[in-house]
Amino acid sequence: MLLGGVVVFLAIRAVVVPKDFGKFGHYRPGALETISTRSIAYAGHEQCLQCHDQEAKVHGGGMHAKVSCETCHGPLAKHTDDPTANVPKLPDVANLCRRCHEKDAAKPKGFHQVDTLAHSPGMLCNSCHQPHNPQL
Amino acid sequence: MDLSRRDIFKIGGKLLLLASAGATLDEILGAAPPSEAYRMADHWWGMIIDIDKCIGCGSCVRACAQENQVPAGFFRTWVERYQVEEGKQPLVDSPNGAMDGFPPSKRTDLKSFFVPKLCNQCASSPCVQVCPVGATFVSPDGVVLVDETYCLGCRYCVQACPYGCRYLHPQKRTVDKCTLCYHRITKGLTTACCENCPTGARQLVDFKNPKDPVHEFLRNNKVEVLKPYMATQAKVYYKDLDGAVR
Numbered sequence: 001m002l003l004g005g006v007v008v009f010l011a012i013r014a015v016v017v018p019k020d021f022g023k024f025g026h027y028r029p030g031a032l033e034t035i036s037t038r039s040i041a042y043a044g045h046e047q048c049l050q051c052h053d054q055e056a057k058v059h060g061g062g063m064h065a066k067v068s069c070e071t072c073h074g075p076l077a078k079h080t081d082d083p084t085a086n087v088p089k090l091p092d093v094a095n096l097c098r099r100c101h102e103k104d105a106a107k108p109k110g111f112h113q114v115d116t117l118a119h120s121p122g123m124l125c126n127s128c129h130q131p132h133n134p135q136l
Numbered sequence: 137m138d139l140s141r142r143d144i145f146k147i148g149g150k151l152l153l154l155a156s157a158g159a160t161l162d163e164i165l166g167a168a169p170p171s172e173a174y175r176m177a178d179h180w181w182g183m184i185i186d187i188d189k190c191i192g193c194g195s196c197v198r199a200c201a202q203e204n205q206v207p208a209g210f211f212r213t214w215v216e217r218y219q220v221e222e223g224k225q226p227l228v229d230s231p232n233g234a235m236d237g238f239p240p241s242k243r244t245d246l247k248s249f250f251v252p253k254l255c256n257q258c259a260s261s262p263c264v265q266v267c268p269v270g271a272t273f274v275s276p277d278g279v280v281l282v283d284e285t286y287c288l289g290c291r292y293c294v295q296a297c298p299y300g301c302r303y304l305h306p307q308k309r310t311v312d313k314c315t316l317c318y319h320r321i322t323k324g325l326t327t328a329c330c331e332n333c334p335t336g337a338r339q340l341v342d343f344k345n346p347k348d349p350v351h352e353f354l355r356n357n358k359v360e361v362l363k364p365y366m367a368t369q370a371k372v373y374y375k376d377l378d379g380a381v382r
Contacts, residue, residue: 021270024275024276025273025274026270026273027270027271027272027273027283027286028270028283028285028286031273031281031282031283031284031285031286032176032275032281032318034283034284034285035281035315035318035319036174036318036319036322036323037319038319039319040203040319040320040323040325041202041203041328042199042202042203042320042328042331042332044325044326044331045331064334066334066335066336067334068331068332068334070199070331070332071195071199071331071332071333071334074202075199075202075203095236098237099193099194099195099236099237100191100193100195100237100334102237102240103240103242104191104192104238104240104241104248105219105241105242105243105244105246105248106192106217106218106219106238106241106248106249106250107191107192107250108188108189108190108191111191111335115240
């Protein structure tokens with residue numbers, strides 16, 4: 001009776017438990033491959049610089065040099081896959097600059113901040129400042 | 137064949153020993169990589185966060201949501217603003233997880249700063265310990281992940297996480313969390329949040345890489361993890377973390 005129970009248990013276990021379960025720990029190792037093979041949305045700064053060398057030159061010498069292109073322009077992995085089919089939109093300047101540079105007591109003291117309403121009400125930042133290489 | 141109970145337990149014990157020996161051998165030799173070029177055994181991932189560099193712009197939150205298709209109203213990472221007045225409970229806000237930044241605060245009389253939050257990638261994780269089906273686990277390279285096909289959606293892990301980093305995905309009905317962009321870091325890229333942080337306040341680090349700047353960073357700075365008293369062996373280190381942060 002006991003032996004029969006064990007055999008049935010082992011037979012069911014062989015069917016329902018993946019062969020490699022427990023290989024690295026108490027989990028299904030196939031999950032690692034499933035998660036790691038998902039596609040990316042952000043191509044990365046280096047990818048952009050490979051084609052856009054003019055912008056790279058201007059951007060690389062300015063105060064925004066360490067800001068990734070996709071931080072302002074959005075995820076562009078699809079654009080790098082097919083540059084003509086997936087053309088990125090220009091950023092929403094009215095909100096984009098404000099998110100980083102609006103004056104806030106919690107921001108680090110040395111970071112460039114501005115009270116946008118007092119500074120330039122109704123004007124877009126890029127009317128005066130060049131976003132790829134801003135001058136104060 | 138006449139088998140006694142003693143024989144059955146003996147055979148079972150031997151099988152168990154063999155199985156566990158197999159697992160240990162795999163771990164020693166280095167786990168099979170998700171891709172050909174990537175060896176899990178060569179990495180031990182974490183993150184360093186420099187609070188003094190965070191400007192609360194929410195770029196990390198937006199990037200994470202775009203990269204990982206995080207549903208609206210849920211967050212794998214978010215930013216909190218602390219405003220601390222001496223002798224009082226700190227004021228903490230995080231409107232929509234800081235997806236659109238913060239409304240400006242002019243309270244210069246308070247100690248104010250931003251704190252980015254995400255899964256702390258604990259090496260001894262409470263969420264892993266409570267999962268009844270082995271759906272959540274620490275990978276051989278130190279990332280806490282969820283196997284969507286095994287997750288029952290019981291939410292024990294959501295309750296167990298001391299940092300509030302997990303949620304039940306409203307469509308999938310399985311638990312979702314930060315994967316430290318496992319699909320990116322295994323391809324040699326950094327995480328979406330680190331890639332898009334304009335001030336470099338967040339940096340992905342590999343503790344097993346002797347050339348990683350993290351070693352110098354840890355040597356030269358005062359760092360702390362969140363809730364160290366939970367003994368979770370968290371791998372997200374904060375520079376100059378204020379005592380008011382929870």
